[in-house]
Amino acid sequence: MVPDLPEQTEITEISAAWAELGALLVLAQSGDRAAYTALLHGLLPYLRRLVARRLARAQDIDDTVQDIYLSIHAIRHTYDPDRPLQPWVNVIAERRIADRLRRLYRQRAREAPLPEDASETFAASDANMTSEVSLDMRAVHRAIEQLPPGQRQAIGLVKVQGLSLREAAARTGQSEGAVKLSVHRALKALRRVLGQENGNRDDAGPGGPE
């Protein structure tokens, strides 16, 4: 959707707001702390938006906004009341954003930075594994359900409950050899069914982001 062009009144309001901030800075130049506090508070949302266009990490945005505040503080005597405040603020903000980006590039050149979601990625090796295993377990249970009754019983006793072949044979009244054969066939069938399912998921293999 095409955004509406700002109404004339909005433009007037925005420039009135900047003029007001400029007047606060003039008061701050003569040492008015309340005006200065109001000015810095008034600039905060604007600066955060400006910086967030160029930097992604919340901590970088915050640090950069603070760098901008320190710069404004250091060179507040360079503001000329006869000139608009916004370009004055913008130049300072652009310099501190550029500094931050340069520092980030330098860091990136010699460090492997932790991504923002580092905690998720690290725990993910385990956490994702658990969830994948549980997915697999559901698939296994589904596959077992589909086995013929004899194979289902055999695999349930030997592989799921962990009975020995002899115990399983005693439980079912079959020979050990028959139980062994049923388990063997069941495993073969399961491998076939689950292998097909896995084939669809394997292309999302391991290997994290660069």
Place this chain on the structure above:
Amino acid sequence: MMDEKMTDQAEQLIADLAADLQPVHRLATPLWRSATWIGIALLVNAAAVILHGGLRPDLMPLLKTPTYSMLLAATIVTGILSALAVFLISIPGRSRYWAVLPIPGVILWFSVAGYGCFSDWLRMGPAGLQFGHSVDCFTWIVAISLPLSLVLFVMVRHAAWIRPGPTLILGMLSTAAFAATGLSLLHDLDTSMMIMVWHGGAVAVLLGLSALGIPLFRPKALSD
């Protein structure tokens, strides 16, 4: 959650900065500050003439030759235009394109100085391009340039927060141009090339150091 923490940090900084607030003297307009600095440059040159024991004896006839008078004019124009550029671009909110203001002066200066070199070469061969009397000459270059650079450095030190590189280059250009004006009033050599080499070298060293991360012109609070 994160946002609250960050707002806390910003709030804390705002409170700290407000507590630190002292009244400051607003800078005068760039035009007025340039005029002040150009006045200082003229005074330093006048002092150099007095220390030297007067102007060069052949000044009057030289002023009638187009090459010499053009060169003198070119150094003065370059000095004035680059001074204006320095005091404009060192203020946030002024366009950085003011930095190209001295280009006409520089072109004029270089073409006249280059023409001087070329005619020396035509007249004397390669010997015409060598630096003569270089120790004496270098002493005068330093005597004029050093106080001028220091004054300018103090006047535009706030530029370290916004445009240190261009301010440094233009500041040195202005200093070099006024030093060349002074030298051409004192010395019997055309010293433009030597002055440019020395000032250019100084700029290259300073920019190189700051590119290496040595915080010459970077605000302390930010160079962590």
